[in-house]
Amino acid sequence: MCASRVCRALEALGARPATSLPILYNGIAEIVHLMFMGYAGRTLAGQHNLDRHRLIQQAEIYLQAIYDLRVLQGDPIPGNMVEENGRVMFIDFERATMQTRRIPQGGISPNQKRKLGDRSWEKSPNKHINCLEREK
Known part of the structure; x- marks a missing residue:
């Protein structure tokens, strides 16, 4: 006999204790976990x-x-x-x-120079x- 409210509700729905045979779904698959959701x-x-x-x-x-x-x-x-x-x-x-x-994998070296007009990163379709x- 279950003491918890959830356990009693499951028994009222016809759930079997964990020691009994496994619950099968249409005889195809064993139900290992079962979750009840409210509306x-x-x-x-x-x-x-x-x-x-x-x-x-x-x-x-x-x-x-x-x-x-x-x-x-x-x-x-x-x-x-x-x-x-x-x-x-x-x-x-x-x-x-x-x-x-x-x-970050690493910092940007201050020794690397970039062209002022170079904005190739803006052309990427995935930039944003x-x-x-x-x-x-």
Whole structure:
């Protein structure tokens, strides 16, 4: 008999104790980990009656906040965003990755001279693209 509220809820749903046989998904695969999630809202996929401009602005702000924590969500599509009471929330961080801080490989020698008019770095198409821009 389980003492915790979560354990009792799982038993009420028909979950078996950990000592019993493994849970199988349609007899195809063994379920090793199982997570229950509460209702978070409606996904933005297929929602046409929403204020798209406001939701896009919110999504960009929240995605930037996630990125500021050095996390790339990995799959920022409307199906992985939910809306409830006018607020957007990102879900499904299965493809998310943590970004490590890069350490400079070395300093620039003061002895190297550069032509004053040389701005070849500005011609690069990737000069301003960061990880967040790739996710948008």
